[in-house]
Amino acid sequence: MFKLRHGTCPRLLRHWAEGVRDAGKAPRSSVQDGGRHGGTSNLSGTLLIDISEQTATTQGGMSEGAGQQDQSEPQRGEAFRIETVLHSGDQLRRGDAGAADSSAVDGEVGSREQEGGPLPAASEHHQEQRGSVVTLESVSACAGDGPESYGETSEGTASSKLERTDSAVHKSSECSEPGGLDQRQAETSQGQEMSGPSESSGEPPAGGPEESKERSRDSKHVTAAWETLVRWGRFWRNLHKGDVTDALTRTSKICVFGGGSFGTAMAVMLARNKASLDVVMLVRDPQLVASINSNHLNTRYMPNHPLPPNVRATTDPAEAIEGAQYAIHAVPVQQSAAFLKSIALLIPASLPIVSVSKGLEVSTLETMAELIPRALGRKGHPVAVLSGPSFSVELMDKKPTGLVAASRDPELARACQQLLASKYLRINTTRDVLGVEMAGALKNVLAIAAGIVEGMGLGNNCMAALVAQGCAEIRWLAEKMGAKPATLAGLSGTGDIMLTCFVSLSRNRSVGVRLGSGEKLDDILASMSQVAEGVATAGAVIALARKYRVSMPVLTAVARILENELTPKKAVLELMSLPQVEEV
Numbered sequence: 237m238f239k240l241r242h243g244t245c246p247r248l249l250r251h252w253a254e255g256v257r258d259a260g261k262a263p264r265s266s267v268q269d270g271g272r273h274g275g276t277s278n279l280s281g282t283l284l285i286d287i288s289e290q291t292a293t294t295q296g297g298m299s300e301g302a303g304q305q306d307q308s309e310p311q312r313g314e315a316f317r318i319e320t321v322l323h324s325g326d327q328l329r330r331g332d333a334g335a336a337d338s339s340a341v342d343g344e345v346g347s348r349e350q351e352g353g354p355l356p357a358a359s360e361h362h363q364e365q366r367g368s369v370v371t372l373e374s375v376s377a378c379a380g381d382g383p384e385s386y387g388e389t390s391e392g393t394a395s396s397k398l399e400r401t402d403s404a405v406h407k408s409s410e411c412s413e414p415g416g417l418d419q420r421q422a423e424t425s426q427g428q429e430m431s432g433p434s435e436s437s438g439e440p441p442a443g444g445p446e447e448s449k450e451r452s453r454d455s456k457h458v459t460a461a462w463e464t465l466v467r468w469g470r471f472w473r474n475l476h477k478g479d480v481t482d483a484l485t486r487t488s489k490i491c492v493f494g495g496g497s498f499g500t501a502m503a504v505m506l507a508r509n510k511a512s513l514d515v516v517m518l519v520r521d522p523q524l525v526a527s528i529n530s531n532h533l534n535t536r537y538m539p540n541h542p543l544p545p546n547v548r549a550t551t552d553p554a555e556a557i558e559g560a561q562y563a564i565h566a567v568p569v570q571q572s573a574a575f576l577k578s579i580a581l582l583i584p585a586s587l588p589i590v591s592v593s594k595g596l597e598v599s600t601l602e603t604m605a606e607l608i609p610r611a612l613g614r615k616g617h618p619v620a621v622l623s624g625p626s627f628s629v630e631l632m633d634k635k636p637t638g639l640v641a642a643s644r645d646p647e648l649a650r651a652c653q654q655l656l657a658s659k660y661l662r663i664n665t666t667r668d669v670l671g672v673e674m675a676g677a678l679k680n681v682l683a684i685a686a687g688i689v690e691g692m693g694l695g696n697n698c699m700a701a702l703v704a705q706g707c708a709e710i711r712w713l714a715e716k717m718g719a720k721p722a723t724l725a726g727l728s729g730t731g732d733i734m735l736t737c738f739v740s741l742s743r744n745r746s747v748g749v750r751l752g753s754g755e756k757l758d759d760i761l762a763s764m765s766q767v768a769e770g771v772a773t774a775g776a777v778i779a780l781a782r783k784y785r786v787s788m789p790v791l792t793a794v795a796r797i798l799e800n801e802l803t804p805k806k807a808v809l810e811l812m813s814l815p816q817v818e819e820v
């Protein structure tokens with residue numbers, strides 16, 4: 237059966253198809269149409285399938301064949317797929333806009349990465365459209381090193397692999413990996429269904445030759461799956477090698493608003509990606525400017541990490557903004573509107589602003605993507621947000637990190653990928669700006685709750701229950717406002733919640749720990765030199781919860797504790813006394 241993963245990058249597939257066709261590799265033999273999805277036509281003896289109907293009706297689910305191919309001739313399968321892709325133009329063009337570009341760059345000099353680097357970052361397209369099969373084996377073939385060249389996967393093995401995938405499709409209704417169906421899982425369940433190693437099945441005991449054979453087969457599947465992924469990454473990188481539309485290539489200056497820890501980290505990520513890029517930080521303190529420009533050190537926020545020479549600082553907004561092609565906004569949320577209003581006249585209408593600030597403005601309940609155009613007095617100003625689990629110090633230390641860039645304009649989200657992604661920083665893209673922003677803002681409030689539990693010494697069970705409940709509350713509100721569930725389960729949601737709730741580097745969590753240990757909020761804030769966005773955002777969350785009629789017991793308790801209307805101990809007692817309910 238033919239299967240097409242709808243999330244598979246259409247651009248990649250089209251290039252692949254064209255490449256194979258041009259190279260004359262696609263055999264022109266007929267295959268039979270299963271006739272279930274759309275019509276058939278015939279050109280040069282090759283069956284063509286219109287997959288538009290299929291695409292429209294199987295979003296997120298496992299899609300089953302549009303046609304039947306001769307399994308004994310795997311090469312036909314390749315041709316079949318290729319032609320299918322070529323004749324699904326509308327879908328492909330639409331998908332293309334959301335497709336991800338891989339632009340991993342060499343960490344120091346900005347040259348495009350060659351073999352052996354990270355896999356391509358995903359697009360919304362990829363993230364959302366799980367559940368069908370990527371024909372990665374075929375991608376490998378197109379990349380110039382066909383299935384025969386990886387591992388022990390000979391042409392014949394590739395054929396049987398396709399067959400196995402087919403049979404697995406019938407057995408499983410889920411597929412989780414970008415590489416397609418988890419064959420091992422599917423086959424295992426199939427095996428158990430048919431002749432599982434149960435006591436009554438008469439199978440040899442564990443550890444016998446049968447089990448060892450199964451283990452070795454499993455191991456082959458794992459190896460094949462991994463190698464397929466690696467080849468996919470290589471193919472993708474080759475495809476985009478020398479891509480002149482790369483935002484990094486055509487950018488010469490970027491300004492960064494805010495010289496705190498994350499503004500500095502963002503400036504360094506950009507500067508490391510391209511040595512000739514002029515990265516200018518707009519900061520308020522002349523001493524900090526002197527330190528950055530003379531000693532390449534942000535002595536206040538990042539004293540142990542020397543900055544690349546192409547990072548400089550200024551207190552002059554005009555100097556920072558003039559000629560900049562992008563602006564990164566890293567000013568705390570509650571100060572952002574006033575800051576942006578003060579420089580609005582200097583900001584060209586075309587200057588995209590990428591916000592990394594996580595929170596809601598208390599006075600308006602706005603997210604940053606709403607606040608920025610309003611503060612600039614320009615509806616429709618180009619905005620993206622970058623979020624996800626990321627401590628600035630770990631980025632500076634080149635620890636592997638994953639973020640998500642969200643924008644209504646997919647090109648801008650891709651530009652964020654191209655400018656910032658590196659060997660240690662993967663950036664997905666999405667159009668779900670609201671989901672990314674709500675998750676990023678609300679996780680800070682939840683992290684305060686987690687800190688309180690830690691500070692009170694309530695134990696691991698309590699911590700896990702609290703964070704799970706908090707996740708549900710974030711989901712209830714964000715989804716009601718229009719966020720996508722996949723976003724909330726992704727890097728900016730679950731990912732950032734885990735990081736911020738469980739890791740002591742978090743400033744929000746630290747505030748909670750100190751509250752839970754009995755300190756007063758005013759004393760805690762007075763002792764901090766950096767922002768903990770959750771403190772202000774908590775009130776806004778509760779106002780939004782009321783507006784959207786969502787009950788949020790944990791986050792409401794945090795807001796009341798921060799307002800000094802409830803002690804942490806009383807809050808726990810009250811929460812534990814709430815009615816026992818059905819899980820939703």
Ligand SMILES: NC(=O)c1ccc[n+]([C@@H]2O[C@H](COP(=O)([O-])OP(=O)(O)OC[C@H]3O[C@@H](n4cnc5c(N)ncnc54)[C@H](O)[C@@H]3O)[C@@H](O)[C@H]2O)c1
Pocket residue numbers: 494495496497498499500519520537566567568569571572575592593594595626627628629765766767769
């Ligand atoms: N630090 C991190 O690991 C991290 C990671 C992801 C996102 N963020 C988000 O990035 C934003 C900034 O965080 P940070 O860690 O850099 O904070 P920070 O406290 O380290 O720095 C804040 C910066 O904003 C500047 N600033 C404050 N008020 C200002 C004003 N009125 N006008 C102009 N500049 C002003 C400060 O001088 C400082 O340079 C926050 O919303 C935070 O949630 C931080």
Ligand SMILES: O=P(O)(O)OC[C@H](O)CO
Pocket residue numbers: 594624625626627680683732735736741742743744745767768769
């Ligand atoms: O230190 P925090 O609590 O502001 O968290 C920093 C980042 O948001 C973590 O992703």
